[in-house]
Amino acid sequence: MxxxxxxxxxxxxxxxxxxxxxxLYQRLGQxxxxxxxxxxxxxxxVSARHCHLTPQAVETLFGRGHQLQPKKWLYQAGQFAAEETVTLIGPRSRVISNLRILGPCRDLNQVELANTDAISLGFEAPVRASGDIKGTPGCMLMGPVGFLELPQGVIRAAxxxxxxxxxxxxxxxxxxxxxxxxxxxxxxxxxxxxxxxxxxxxxxxxxxxxxxxxxxxxxxxxxxxxxx
The missing domain is CATH 2.40.40 (Barwin-like endoglucanases)
Structure with a gap:
């Protein structure tokens, strides 16, 4: 689809x-x-915790040929919160269920957390601009049909x-x-x-x-x- x-x-x-x-100001001459x-x-x-995924990552987690389905269109043109969510598994084996995916797909995988989320899960997530993921922690994502291990990509968005x-x-x-x-x-x-x-x-x-x-x-x- x-x-x-x-x-x-x-x-x-x-x-x-x-x-x-x-x-109104113009009419009043002010x-x-x-x-x-x-x-x-x-x-x-306020941007709640979420992730961005590549098309390949979406297929790994949701099945071959799967495409993200818009649930809610966001303020920026063409951006949406997807129907799909994943489970994020942190280094302390603590999880966040129903982590929302934002679409459309991107050319890298990235998880954006608030500091409270990161501490709870055991991440030392640095404050980074979106896309600047070199040297950041990795994580495990679980979808309905598969797992995906990210070697890096967990950040606190600047x-x-x-x-x-x-x-x-x-x-x-x-x-x-x-x-x-x-x-x-x-x-x-x-x-x-x-x-x-x-x-x-x-x-x-x-x-x-x-x-x-x-x-x-x-x-x-x-x-x-x-x-x-």
Whole structure:
């Protein structure tokens, strides 16, 4: 079976609010705040533990010819949480069941955990940018029809922001540089090393893990801003 291309997505609520806010300030004749001048609204999402797999790994775990099936389309175009999950076996023989696979398939296998997950399983997982897996711990994955031993690939994903080139130009940053993320609310804090990733295919979105999201008390209504 092949995955079905995503249907045209309705605008995200934050995108609609961004346009309305900009029009309201213009109508009132008031200067636009920086957040309203930005090309796109800022979306901050918590990325729960998950893995990325190669087509060969998917076949090993789920059977010959198997392809990932979308369960939920994500904010970035073409990215989805798959119906399929695997069991992750750590060095202490402790397991995480139902570890979600994110699609589409990639050219390397990678497991992304929060620090709490890593400690519980017995991993010394370093903070790395996605794809930088050299020298990282390996693990065992179990699927419905097979096992897969990864010699490396277990990381804690560095907090990062996806940017379109227009966003990068607005904030004055380049791919691989860092920007601050200021989070408001009762547990207000600032992330000082938000890794910048830039692509014409990206929409402006920050990814932090569950530990980081819990630490700053992130909710859909929490005010956030990027600070160059």
């Amino acid at each position: 092949s995955s079905t291309p995503p249907a045209p997505a309705a605008p995200h609520r934050a995108e609609i609010e961004h346009v309305v806010r900009r029009l 200067p636009l705040p920086r957040s309203a001048r930005a090309p796109r609204p800022l979306i901050v999402n 907090p990062h922001v996806h940017m379109h080139p227009d966003d990068a130009a607005f904030y004055g940053v380049k791919p691989g540089s860092f920007i601050h993320l200021r989070v408001g609310g009762p547990c207000a804090m600032t992330f000082d090393r938000m890794l910048v990733r830039v692509s014409p295919d990206f929409k402006l979105e920050v990814h932090i893990d569950t530990d980081e999201g819990n630490a700053c008390g992130l909710t859909p209504g929490t005010p956030c801003e990027l600070v160059p």
